[in-house]
Amino acid sequence: MQQASKLWYLEQFDMMKYLCKNEQAHLSDMMAMKHFKKDDPIMFPHNSQKSIYLLKKGTVKIGNYTENGEENLKYILNEGNIFGEMAMVDGNANDFAVALDEVIICVIDMSVLQDMMQTNKKLNAHIYKLIGWRLRKLESKMASMVFKDSSTRIKDFLKEWANDFGKQENKALVVKNLLTHKEIAKLTFTSRQTVSTVLSKLKKSGKIDYDDKYIRVYNLEE
Numbered sequence: 001m002q003q004a005s006k007l008w009y010l011e012q013f014d015m016m017k018y019l020c021k022n023e024q025a026h027l028s029d030m031m032a033m034k035h036f037k038k039d040d041p042i043m044f045p046h047n048s049q050k051s052i053y054l055l056k057k058g059t060v061k062i063g064n065y066t067e068n069g070e071e072n073l074k075y076i077l078n079e080g081n082i083f084g085e086m087a088m089v090d091g092n093a094n095d096f097a098v099a100l101d102e103v104i105i106c107v108i109d110m111s112v113l114q115d116m117m118q119t120n121k122k123l124n125a126h127i128y129k130l131i132g133w134r135l136r137k138l139e140s141k142m143a144s145m146v147f148k149d150s151s152t153r154i155k156d157f158l159k160e161w162a163n164d165f166g167k168q169e170n171k172a173l174v175v176k177n178l179l180t181h182k183e184i185a186k187l188t189f190t191s192r193q194t195v196s197t198v199l200s201k202l203k204k205s206g207k208i209d210y211d212d213k214y215i216r217v218y219n220l221e222e
Contacts, residue, residue: 010106012080013054018122027116032107036099043084043097051107053084058103059165059178063186064094073186074138076100076179078165085131088114100178141189150190154198157188158208162217172209172216 010016010031016024036042036058043053045064055077062083063073074095077083087093088110117124144153166173179187181195188195202208209216 010054012056013082014080015082015123015126018120018126019116023116023120027108027112030108030112034105034107036103036105038099038101040099040103041096042099042103042105043093043095045094045096050087050110051084052082052088052110052113053097054106054108055079055081055083056104056106059100059176060097060103061100061179061183062095062097064096071186073183074141075134076161076165076187082130084110085127086134088127089131101176145189150188150194151198153188154184154190154195155202157184158202158215158217162215166217169216172218174214174216177210177213177215 010024010028019027031054033056042060043051057079059076059078060083061073061076063071066072083095083097084093086095113127117127144156148156162173162175166175168174181199182192184190185192185195199208199210203210207217207219209218
């Protein structure tokens, strides 16, 4: 792929505004483009993490496994986001990443980014700000589990999901229905049955509507 095309792929990422033209060109030379289909694993847990992933297109789920081998979902990411960065803290990440639909990833060797961060203070601050934001997001999720009931957690998730991933159409935020009820349950620390019950009630009350392809969020405020 020509450098101009690679730079076009990188334009949507916030980190690019902290790089000079030479740094942008170097980054594009060192990156590789990879395509993944729905349900393809992208990043594996318990491996020495040596790459940073820039999500150009599509949606991925990030999580890890409990001691009992159960899947624990942390968050969902859409295009323009970076993942794999947590390994920069200790060089070893236990997270996995799986494609939820058709995905295009820009893969960069971690050492390349770390070298750039050593000479570029703004980039360094941006990456560690991202790490801090991810940690705060997980803390907020844990606090929600303690202080909010299951129905509220599910409603809050739907609002956040629609705001982050949805597009405004008439009076609704429309988001692709990429998650199973079981996956929503894992993201909200609830049960699949509870998710099904809450979604059914919200649909009957006209606050949301959904089918196999899309979820339409109208108004989740009481």
